[in-house]
Amino acid sequence: MAPRALFLVNYDWFFLSHRLALGVALREAGFDVAVAALDTGAGRAIEQAGLRFIPMPFVPGGRDPRHELRTLAAIVDLYRREKPDLVHQVTIKPVLYGSLAARALRLPAVVNAISGLGYVFIERPGDGLSHRALRAGIKATYRLALASARVRTIFQNPDDRAVFEQAGLVQRDRTVLVRGSGVDLARFPATPLPSTDPLVVLPARMLWDKGVGEFVAAAAIVRAKHPRARFALVGGADRQNPAGIPEATLDDWNRQDLVAWWGHRKDMPDVLAQAHLVVLPSY
Structure with a gap:
């Protein structure tokens, strides 16, 4: 039986633009690969690449506790059904909710990709009490979600990793620093500078x-x-x-x-x- 890899991402189009090559590489390495994300119409393109697509009820920017709990429950149900050998989670809600679900079900291997800190971590003059409380709550959830020895967290720049380390959200020996999501040089070849206006x-x-x-x-x-x-x-x-x-x-x-x-x-x-x-x- 082929090992199972599952990507949990916020949007289907985000996987298509940032992680498709990785998913295809896992499939070619012998994995049964599934992608779970909010369906915005790009799921068909994911399936055409030979990957399974599973729609998920993410609400971008949603803060209704009832809906967020339903989303977390849906992820737990997904992981229980799929029984993945490897979970790769990208962006804030998949990382937070997916890591909690994986921890509860004791999944063997979890990879989290921090693609950016997002607006929550940016402190602005005049931040209200609700925003400060949200930031504190998210940090506490990160601290719990990333604590397992079965979790590895990928950062794309040293500044983001330093923010997480200094806040006590993750241990250095459970992090990996990469240079970004990568560029397909076959699709984006080097070209000469155009002769038009700058x-x-x-x-x-x-x-x-x-x-x-x-x-x-x-x-x-x-x-x-x-x-x-x-x-x-x-x-x-x-x-x-x-x-x-x-x-x-x-x-x-x-x-x-x-x-x-x-x-x-x-x-x-x-x-x-x-x-x-x-x-x-x-x-």
């Missing part, structure tokens, strides 16, 4: 903590001296995220001809080939 691109979800506001401010400074320079925001709006930038604001920047908002794009290799500079000013 184009600066920020590819990300349209969130304030992705540094979008700073990017727009920088565009205004640069374009005042170099009016031929062009700046483009490439990514969709995220209405569920508390740090999401309103579409009205994005449209207003577009109308001012300060920066262009290109929205979500599926042809990112072509987009990046047009760029002279790619900027990632995340907090």
Whole structure:
């Protein structure tokens, strides 16, 4: 019987864009691979890659305790049914809820990928009591979820790992530092710089903590001296995220001809080939 690997991710499209190659590699290594995520319409593409897809009831940004408990119960039920030999969990809710479920069921191996700290860890002037309480609660849950000797936690930069270590959320010997999710060089080959006017691109979800506001401010400074320079925001709006930038604001920047908002794009290799500079000013 083939060993079983299960990915637990917030969105199906996130797995498709960030973890598909890893899932396919596990399948080619002989694993029975399943992906559990919120179904936004990308599940079919996951199945076409030879992986099983299981819809999950995640609510992005949801804080209703009743629904969150139902989500946790659904994960426990999923893990009990699937009996995975390896669980790979990505993003905050899958990591927190999945680790608690795996601990309760004593699953043999859990890998957590911290793809970023998110808005909860960013301290801002004027944070209300509810936000501070949420931050404290999430830290306490991380501390419990990551404590098992069967859990390994992957970080993509040393700063995030340091935040977790200094807060006592994880032990250093149970962490792994990698250089990111990786790039498929067959899809994103090196290309010569285009001969057009300079184009600066920020590819990300349209969130304030992705540094979008700073990017727009920088565009205004640069374009005042170099009016031929062009700046483009490439990514969709995220209405569920508390740090999401309103579409009205994005449209207003577009109308001012300060920066262009290109929205979500599926042809990112072509987009990046047009760029002279790619900027990632995340907090």
